[in-house]
Amino acid sequence: DGGITQSPKYLFRKEGQNVTLSCEQNLNHDAMYWYRQDPGQGLRLIYYSQIVNDFQKGDIAEGYSVSREKKESFPLTVTSAQKNPTAFYLCASSNQPGQPSSPLHFGNGTRLTVT
Amino acid sequence: GQNIDQPTEMTATEGAIVQINCTYQTSGFNGLFWYQQHAGEAPTFLSYNVLDGLEEKGRFSSFLSRSKGYSYLLLKELQMKDSASYLCAVIDSNYQLIWGAGTKLIIKP
Numbered sequence: 001d002g003g004i005t006q007s008p009k010y011l012f013r014k015e016g017q018n019v020t021l022s023c024e025q026n027l028n029h030d031a032m033y034w035y036r037q038d039p040g041q042g043l044r045l046i047y048y049s050q051i052v053n054d055f056q057k058g059d060i061a062e063g064y065s066v067s068r069e070k071k072e073s074f075p076l077t078v079t080s081a082q083k084n085p086t087a088f089y090l091c092a093s094s095n096q097p098g099q100p101s102s103p104l105h106f107g108n109g110t111r112l113t114v115t
Numbered sequence: 116g117q118n119i120d121q122p123t124e125m126t127a128t129e130g131a132i133v134q135i136n137c138t139y140q141t142s143g144f145n146g147l148f149w150y151q152q153h154a155g156e157a158p159t160f161l162s163y164n165v166l167d168g169l170e171e172k173g174r175f176s177s178f179l180s181r182s183k184g185y186s187y188l189l190l191k192e193l194q195m196k197d198s199a200s201y202l203c204a205v206i207d208s209n210y211q212l213i214w215g216a217g218t219k220l221i222i223k224p
Contacts, residue, residue: 042204042213042214100146103163104212
């Protein structure tokens with residue numbers, strides 16, 4: 001069964017530590033995305049990648065980094081430079097990034113809490 | 116700036132009909148999505164509208180008026196499992212997705 005797997009579901013870190021969130025897809029999709037979801041706000045784009053070894057900053061990339069070494073994988077690192085990292089993080093993919101009507105497929109999210 | 120407005124929360128009764136509105140002000144328009152998201156889970160695709168009018172899919176329908184910057188999602192024969200948040204998202208002129216904050220729908224027996 002194809003899909004997107006995010007792990008772990010819950011993650012706790014101390015302030016000042018970097019943390020990496022995993023996102024793996026077996027849908028053979030070219031494009032992958034990272035969003036952040038906060039209460040009372042719409043999803044905000046952190047980074048996206050349309051092909052392997054290439055990625056672009058989204059609206060709120062500061063304090064985050066990504067890599068796209070394999071088509072299936074798009075890990076997100078939340079660095080200590082991110083001022084407010086506690087949030088729900090969603091990974092998504094799309095099989096036709098140039099096609100506006102192509103919907104996003106989302107993982108189940110990782111809830112990160114930094115104290 | 117770009118803005119998408121949805122009611123924060125709505126309550127409806129099992130078996131009834133509910134309409135969730137979405138109004139948008141964006142730089143250009145290339146389509147509008149509705150997604151359903153159960154608490155703590157992945158958003159799942161419901162519908163896509165790019166032309167004016169009503170698109171029906173079973174118990175769910177989505178309407179678009181581009182001239183009014185307005186869409187609604189209509190849910191009929193409500194079931195308890197329809198309790199979820201409903202997200203509206205618009206594709207702007209740069210083909211970027213702009214998301215509303217979502218409407219939390221509570222279904223009561």
